[in-house]
Amino acid sequence: MPSNVELIQSLVNGVGIGLVYGLIAVGFSVIYNASGIVNFAQGVFVMLGGMFTHSLLTRLGMPEAVSAAISIVLVAGVGVLVQFLVINPMWNRKAPLFAIILATLAVQILIEQVVILTLGDQPRTYPEFTSGGPLKIGEIAFSYQLFWILGCGLLMVIALSLFFTKTNVGRALRACSQNRESAALLGIPVQGMLMLSFALSAALGAAAGILITPTQYTAYSVGGPFGINGFIAAIIGGFGSAPAALVGGILLGVVQSGAIVFFGAGFKNVVALTVLLIVLLFFPHGLFGGLGKKV
Template sequence: MVSMNLVLQSLISGISIGCVYGLIGIGFCVIYNASGIVNFAQGAFVMLGGMVTYVLINKFQLPYIVAALGAIAVTAIVGAGVERLVVRPLWKRSAPMFVMILATLAAQIVIERLTYLAVDDQPKTLPAFTDRAPIMLGGVAINFQSLWIMGGSVVIVIALGLFFKSTRTGRAMRAVSINAEAAALQGIPVSLMLTLAFVLSALLGAVAGILLTPTQYTAFNMGVPFAISGFIAAIIGGFGRPLGAFIGGITLGLVQAMAILGLGAGVKNVAALSLLLVLLFIRPSGLLGSSR
C-alpha cells in the first residue's frame, strides 16, 4: 500500500514539473494568439535556457545570475531569428498551417544540431538556486528548487497578466490576437507584434529551462519531449488561453506524477496522452476554452 507521505511527495513533484509545462504551454499560446501559428520550436527555447546557462557558468566562469540573464538574452535573440528567418517569409505568403508547423519543427532540429556541434551530446545540469537541506513537513521533503519553480512560475503568470492588461504593448498584442487586420488599420505594427510574440515566447521557454535544469538534466535533444508536454498543457487549458495553459500544465504534471507512483515511470507518456484524449472527448475546447 502506498503511504500518504509518498502520495504527498509525488503531488509536490507533479505541481513542480507541471508549472514548467505550464510556462511552455503559455509560450505556445502567446505566439498562437498573435499570429495563429503553432510554434514547435518552443522546446528548443527550453533547452537553450538551461544549456546556455551551463556553458556561461562552466566555460566563461560567469556568476549564476549573470549567466541566467545571458541565457535568456541569447534565447530571445534566437526566438527573434526563428520568426524573422523561418516564420516571417511563410507568414507573408499566407502559407498553410501544416507548412508553418513543419517549418518550426525544422527550426527545432537545426537549433538542436547547432547546439550539439557547439557543445556536445552529454547531459548537463545546474546547481540548485538555494544550496540548503529540504524543508521537512512530517515525512514529506520539499526542496528549495521546487519552491523556486512554483514561486517563479506564479510570479511570471501574474506579470504576464499585468503586461497584457496594463501596458500599451500588451494591449496591442491582444488587439492583434483578436483581429490583425483591424489592429493594422488602427496603426498597430502587426509584424512587430509577431516578432515580440516570438521573443516573449522564447523568454518563457528559457526561464522554464533555467528553473528546471537543476532538478533534471538538459541535453541538445531534450526540447521535443518538453515541447509536446507544453503543447498538451495548452490544449488541456484551452488553446490560446495563457492561464488555461498554466492550469493545464499543473493538471498534466499531477496526472503524470500519480501515474508514475501507481504504475511506474514507463506509463508517464501514456498518462499524458490518455488525459488529452479523455479531455478532447469530454470538453474539446479545453478547461478554460469557450464552448462555442
C-alpha cells in the same frame, strides 16, 4: 499500493514539473494568440535556456543570476531570429498555416543539431539556486528549487497578464490575436507584434529551462519531450489564457507523477496522452476554454 507519503511526495514533485509545463504552455499561447501558429519549436527554447546557463556558469565563471539573465536574452534573440528568418518570409508569401507549423518542427531539429555540434551531446546540470535542503515537513521533502519554480512561475504569469491587460503594447498584441487585418488598419505593426510574441515565448521557455535544470538535467534532446508536454498542458487548460495554461501544466504534472507511482515510469506518457484525448473529446476548448483569448 503506494503509501500516503509516496502519494503526497508525488503530488509535490508533480506540482514542480507541472509549473514548468505551464510556463511552456503559456509560451505556446502567446504565439498562437498573436498569429494562430502553433510553434512546435517551443521545447527547444527550454533546452537552450538550460544549456546556455550551464555554459556561462562553467566556461565563463559567471554568477548564476547573471548567467540566467543573459541566457534569457540570448534565447529571446533566437526566437526573434526564428520569426525573422523562417516565419516572416513564409507569412509574407501567404504560405498555408500547416506549412508554417511544419517549418517550426524543422527549426527544432536544426537547432538540436547545432547544439550537438557546438555544445556537445552530453547531459549537464548545475546546482540549485539555494544550497542545502531539501526542506522536510514530516516525511515529505520539498526541494528548495521547487520554491524558486513556484515563485518565479507565478511572478512571470502575473507580469504577463498585467502586460497584456495594462500596457498599450500588450493591448496591441491582443488586437492582433482578434483580427490582424483590422489591427493593421489601425496602424498596429502586425509583423513587429509577431516578432515580439516569439521573443516573449522564447524567453518564457528559457526561464522554464533555467528553473528545471538543477532538479533534472539538460541536453540537446530534452526539447522534444518538454515541448510535447507543454503543448498538452496548453490544450488541457485551453489556449489563450496564461493562468489556465499554468493550471493545465500543474494538472498534467500531477497526473504524470501519479502515473509513475501507480503504474511505473513507462506509463507516464501513456496516461498524459489518455488525459489529452479525454479533454479533446469532452472539453474541445480546454478545461478553462470559457475564459476566452485573454493571455
